[in-house]
Amino acid sequence: MSDHKLFPNTWIDRYSDYLFNYTISRVNDRETAQDLVQETFLAGLRSKDNFKGQASERTWLISILKRKIIDHYRRINSTKGQAEVRVNFSKEDGDEGNWLEQHVADPFDRTAEDTLENTELGLAIHNCIDKLPEKQARIFKMKTLLGYDTEAICNELNITASNLWVIIHRARAALASCLKDSWL
Amino acid sequence: MMKKRKGFMISCEEANINCDKSQYREASFWEKFKLNIHLIYCRACRRYTAGNSRLSKLMQKDDVDCLNEKEKAALKNAFDKELSNNN
Numbered sequence: 001m002s003d004h005k006l007f008p009n010t011w012i013d014r015y016s017d018y019l020f021n022y023t024i025s026r027v028n029d030r031e032t033a034q035d036l037v038q039e040t041f042l043a044g045l046r047s048k049d050n051f052k053g054q055a056s057e058r059t060w061l062i063s064i065l066k067r068k069i070i071d072h073y074r075r076i077n078s079t080k081g082q083a084e085v086r087v088n089f090s091k092e093d094g095d096e097g098n099w100l101e102q103h104v105a106d107p108f109d110r111t112a113e114d115t116l117e118n119t120e121l122g123l124a125i126h127n128c129i130d131k132l133p134e135k136q137a138r139i140f141k142m143k144t145l146l147g148y149d150t151e152a153i154c155n156e157l158n159i160t161a162s163n164l165w166v167i168i169h170r171a172r173a174a175l176a177s178c179l180k181d182s183w184l
Numbered sequence: 185m186m187k188k189r190k191g192f193m194i195s196c197e198e199a200n201i202n203c204d205k206s207q208y209r210e211a212s213f214w215e216k217f218k219l220n221i222h223l224i225y226c227r228a229c230r231r232y233t234a235g236n237s238r239l240s241k242l243m244q245k246d247d248v249d250c251l252n253e254k255e256k257a258a259l260k261n262a263f264d265k266e267l268s269n270n271n
Contacts, residue, residue: 008267012260017250024249034255041263122248143208144243145250150210165201172204176235183242 003053006060008045015058016041017141018130019065021122026069036072040065121183128178132171139164140171194218199229207240 016037023033043064051060129137139157142148143164154161194202199222205211206219223230242248251259 012256012263016256016259020251021249034251034259038259038262041259042266045263045266121242121245125242125248126250141250142253145248146252150208162201165204169201169204172207172236172239173200173232176239179239179242180235 004051004056004060005053006044006048006051006057008041008048011041011044011057011061013134014130015061018058018123018126019061021126022062022065023069025120025122027072032072036065036068040068043068124179124183125175128175131178132174136167136171136174139167140175143168192218192221194222196222196226196229199223199226200232203229203233203236207236 019037019040020033023036024030027033027036040061044061047064055063129140132140139153142153143150150161150164153159154164159167199219202211202215202219206216211219219233223233
């Protein structure tokens with residue numbers, strides 16, 4: 001059995017875009033999504049002792065995020081004054097609404113929903129981008145997803161334009177072969 | 185691989201770079217011209233170009249999103265604070 005470990009220092013760089021994409025396709029609002037992602041990271045940090053190493057870091061963070069998203073909808077739903085549905089999520093009384101990250105076990109096998117997530121384009125692309133070397137990934141995101149000017153990127157990272165195009169080329173070639181089977 | 189020649193004959197590497205540039209609409213007219221001449225006789229680059237424009241189309245769909253540098257910096261800031269409190 002392979003034991004996974006947590007490296008909170010690398011979370012932001014490695015998972016924030018993936019989690020953000022996951023969230024934004026579910027809450028449809030940039031700021032809310034940002035907040036939820038941030039809460040997820042903080043919650044993960046607080047409950048990192050509960051991590052048993054059975055799932056990968058990202059799967060574990062996603063499982064926290066899912067509950068954050070559900071919680072978000074319960075919250076906005078209750079401010080609307082709509083009919084309340086009471087469900088007991090945990091046995092102890094008194095921690096209602098707080099059944100979240102403390103109770104998360106590692107999901108250790110792939111559920112149907114995980115398979116479904118693979119069919120989401122945004123996540124599939126981030127999955128592939130995450131496999132690129134860090135510098136390539138960063139430059140590719142800046143150029144393609146954020147639409148920065150070539151010149152701006154070159155200035156910020158101190159590289160020449162032809163250098164940038166070579167990096168972009170490698171990234172695109174790698175992405176094309178990564179997405180080939182299911183998307184291209 | 186082709187020897188570097190003057191004029192409108194270019195190597196596959198150069199053709200691919202020109203193709204990438206044109207995906208971002210940053211290729212000059214001359215670069216696009218040279219690319220198209222190259223594509224006439226080079227099957228490998230034709231394939232690359234086709235795949236590349238499909239990739240661009242995918243990336244333009246609006247369900248692909250990511251945090252910009254500023255948002256990420258803010259996130260990192262908040263997280264680092266918590267991290268140093270924790271340890």
